[in-house]
Amino acid sequence: MLSTPDWPDLPDSVDDASGLLPSLLHELWDLLNSCEDLIEQVGGGRAERRELRILRTRASAVCVDASGTELRQLMVRVREFQIDLLRCGDRWDVLVFHSLADLREEMTSRPQADAALxxxxxxxxxxxxxxxxxxxRRLRRLLRPGGEA
Structure with a gap:
């Protein structure tokens, strides 16, 4: 399972977070653009396009009147939407495979991991x-307890 990135702790007021917000807002818009690209690639329907419009509207509002809490919540929601879109296409299993391959050293049996890879x-x-x-699925079972992909 993918986890949300470790974003720095954001203060709740914009004034306190002024140094962090521009880069995180840029990351938010990059995520939204990535979601738009994925919709085009996987042939997203009306529901996906509507969700993207809603997320973009929320992002515009956060840009005008941002709080650290709202930005964190929106970034988590956009990341979840991006994962949902990836799962609809043929790239999800490829991304999972590459993530698991990167975790080879964490697997309980390297010979079994190498054969599966x-x-x-x-x-x-x-x-x-x-x-x-x-x-x-085989590679996930080979992960040591506590390691997830």
């Missing part, structure tokens, strides 16, 4: 989403 690379090369999804 090789199988995952073959599935990627062949475009076999079902096989890649099965490999991801």
């Amino acid at each position: 090789a199988e995952g690379r073959r599935a990627l090369a062949e475009g076999d989403r079902e096989a890649l999804s099965a490999v991801n």
